[in-house]
Amino acid sequence: MRLSLRRRAIYTGLAGHFSDEEVWPLLALWESKYAEQPPFALNEFLAEVVLRTERKVERARLYRELVGALTGAPSQLLPDPEEQLAAWRQGRNEAVRQVATPDSAAQTTFLALNQALLAQLDGAQQAALRRFAAGNLSGIGVSAEVSTRLRIWCEQGAGDGIASLGLEQLRKLLNLLYIGLCEFLGPVRADRILSQAVSRVEQQGVAFSPRRLL
Numbered sequence: 001m002r003l004s005l006r007r008r009a010i011y012t013g014l015a016g017h018f019s020d021e022e023v024w025p026l027l028a029l030w031e032s033k034y035a036e037q038p039p040f041a042l043n044e045f046l047a048e049v050v051l052r053t054e055r056k057v058e059r060a061r062l063y064r065e066l067v068g069a070l071t072g073a074p075s076q077l078l079p080d081p082e083e084q085l086a087a088w089r090q091g092r093n094e095a096v097r098q099v100a101t102p103d104s105a106a107q108t109t110f111l112a113l114n115q116a117l118l119a120q121l122d123g124a125q126q127a128a129l130r131r132f133a134a135g136n137l138s139g140i141g142v143s144a145e146v147s148t149r150l151r152i153w154c155e156q157g158a159g160d161g162i163a164s165l166g167l168e169q170l171r172k173l174l175n176l177l178y179i180g181l182c183e184f185l186g187p188v189r190a191d192r193i194l195s196q197a198v199s200r201v202e203q204q205g206v207a208f209s210p211r212r213l214l
Contacts, residue, residue, distance in 0.1 A: 003035060006070065007085075008077040013066035015078060016167045016212065017057065024088035026052070027081065042066060076209045078105055105208035107162055109201060110170045113210050116197035117177060118157075125184060130154050132180035133173070140165075140172050167212075174213050 010030050014023045026049055034045045042063070050057050069077060118126050134154035137147050146164045150173075153161020165173065181190035194214075201210040 003031075004080050004082065005074060005077075006035060007031060007082065008074070008080050009069035009072075010066060011081045012069045012076075012078045013062060016065060017062055018053070019166065022053065024085060027085055028089060031085070039070075042070075075205075075207075078208070105206075106167045106170055106213065107165065109206045109208040109210050110162065110165075110174065110213060112201045112204060112206060113174065113197055113213065114177070116200045117181070117193060120193045120196065128184055129177065129180045130157070132183065133176050136176055136179075139176070140169050142169060171213055 007027070007030075011023070011027055014026055018026060029048065029052070030045055033048075034041050037044075046059055046063055046066075049062075050059060118129070121129065134151045137150055137154070140147070140150065142150065142164070149163075150161040150165075162170065162173070178190060178194055181193055185193070198210045198214070
């Protein structure tokens with residue numbers, strides 16, 4: 001596997017767990033120290049990631065996702081971050097911010113998944129689900145300002161409410177919608193609706209797999 005493809009795979013795995021500020025030094029570490037190492041060196045890389053980060057990392061989950069990215073289809077990987085990484089190395093923080101963030105692809109897929117969920121509900125059910133989500137945002141983990149925008153998005157389905165959300169926050173929001181579906185329709189139908197929504201979005205050929213939001 002060529003370097004650019006391996007870099008995309010490592011980037012895809014890291015982006016699901018770390019913010020922009022955290023992911024660049026970790027990706028730079030991998031490229032400089034582990035990119036040319038044998039596959040088993042991935043465990044050594046993760047051990048160093050755990051040591052370098054100040055918060056708890058789900059190491060087993062991250063390992064599975066990195067292995068899945070390295071062995072899976074290239075179409076499921078994020079674009080090559082070579083330009084962003086080079087900008088970070090040169091200290092051009094503004095240049096890094098101007099390039100699309102790793103969460104932008106996840107946001108696009110989330111919106112498509114949300115539409116596919118709502119399409120299976122009637123008007124009253126959609127309104128009820130929107131109200132439920134808008135009233136239960138405390139667990140998403142965002143600032144008051146973002147929470148306000150997100151509540152408007154939940155209620156009206158418009159605006160830039162999810163523009164500031166990272167992958168983990170998108171997962172929490174999707175889980176909140178799923179909980180709402182379970183409450184109003186029961187878990188069996190909720191599972192079926194979510195499964196059908198995922199299949200429909202996958203058929204659209206999105207760059208970011210909807211299954212990574214589950």
